[in-house]
Amino acid sequence: MSEVMDFLLTRRSRPAKLLSSPGPDRATLEKILTAGGRVPDHGKLEPWRFVVFEGAALSRISADIICRAEEIGEDGAKASSPFDLxxxxxxxxxxxxxxxxxxxxxxxxxxxxxxxSVLNAALASGWGANWLTAWIATDKPLLNDTFGLTGDEWVAGFIHIGTCQNPPPERPRPDMEKKVDWVDQ
Incomplete structure (x- = not known):
């Protein structure tokens, strides 16, 4: 079996709460993003884009999430934590x-x-990575004011990337015999 198949059959996101510094450098991030752009895209429309947040931007985002959470009664600590870690x-x-x-x-x-693809490219590069959304991915004031999205844009995901010192335990996986139908006629 190829290394790629081994990776795909054993890939595991790393929980954001286990991520810390250091993170990938710019050259590595550019490769991760290039891999992320090699996806099915009927019509070559590129109906997505990437925004990379680092450094002080992450602290600003975390603070904005906490303020907004207080306004609407959400859990700000949980939602902001990945941006802090x-x-x-x-x-x-x-x-x-x-x-x-x-x-x-x-x-x-x-x-x-x-x-x-971004998530898998980060993991395949040896980094810990986690794909999250939560309420912050649909909160219009955060999307517009904090993340700078326009009215027709939406968040497909926040991919948090860093170093993961301890691999997480394996989680239950689907019973493929119950998830696959074989049709030969």
């Missing part, structure tokens, strides 16, 4: 392209594939 966050932003023959759902799936 991981040294890098790649926000995968989706934006469907109107007026094409490509269905919106295919464009949404392409953005999801981009998020998964």
């Amino acid at each position: 991981a040294p890098v966050c790649i926000m995968v932003v989706g934006s469907t392209v109107e007026g094409t023959k490509i269905p919106e759902y295919e464009q949404v799936l392409s953005a999801g594939c981009a998020a998964m």
